[in-house]
Amino acid sequence: MARIVIASPSEASRAQLSRLLASSGHSVFRICASEGELRRTLTECEDGIVLISSMQPDDIAADFGASFHFLLIGRPETLNACESPRVFKLAYPCPGSAVLGALEMLSQLHYMRLPHRQGRDRALVDDAKRLLMQKHGIDEPEAHRQMQQYAMRHGVKMTDYAAQLLQGGSNDV
Numbered sequence: 001m002a003r004i005v006i007a008s009p010s011e012a013s014r015a016q017l018s019r020l021l022a023s024s025g026h027s028v029f030r031i032c033a034s035e036g037e038l039r040r041t042l043t044e045c046e047d048g049i050v051l052i053s054s055m056q057p058d059d060i061a062a063d064f065g066a067s068f069h070f071l072l073i074g075r076p077e078t079l080n081a082c083e084s085p086r087v088f089k090l091a092y093p094c095p096g097s098a099v100l101g102a103l104e105m106l107s108q109l110h111y112m113r114l115p116h117r118q119g120r121d122r123a124l125v126d127d128a129k130r131l132l133m134q135k136h137g138i139d140e141p142e143a144h145r146q147m148q149q150y151a152m153r154h155g156v157k158m159t160d161y162a163a164q165l166l167q168g169g170s171n172d173v
Contacts, residue, residue, distance in 0.1 A: 006018060009054055124166065
């Protein structure tokens, strides 16, 4: 599942979206109250889905649109002011089912964009993630993120790094 970030300067909007997602079984990676906080979060988590309410996403979508999908939930004037073609829009007020449906669509788009390992490569990465999870007491998304960041920093394929971890020939992340 993609990391989900909620961004809104309105405490009520943040709480309402958070409750809706939690009640439908979605976990939220982070909740942001400002554009600066959102930018720091997107830099940290590298990819995912951003639900934005009462905030203009044009600049953020321009900077992070290659890695994130954006859903802007707002009044018609807010939606009309957003010019980015990278932002999906949903008019407020809207039923929770509409938000969840849009989130599902964005999740599928996110999944289709990800590289998919098969066979031996997938088994290597999965085994290395399990090793990190046991060793450091972290969950699967965090193990994946740490492996991905290490591979990118050191210019190696994630499967090659996974093999090194499993052979004990590499300091882990």
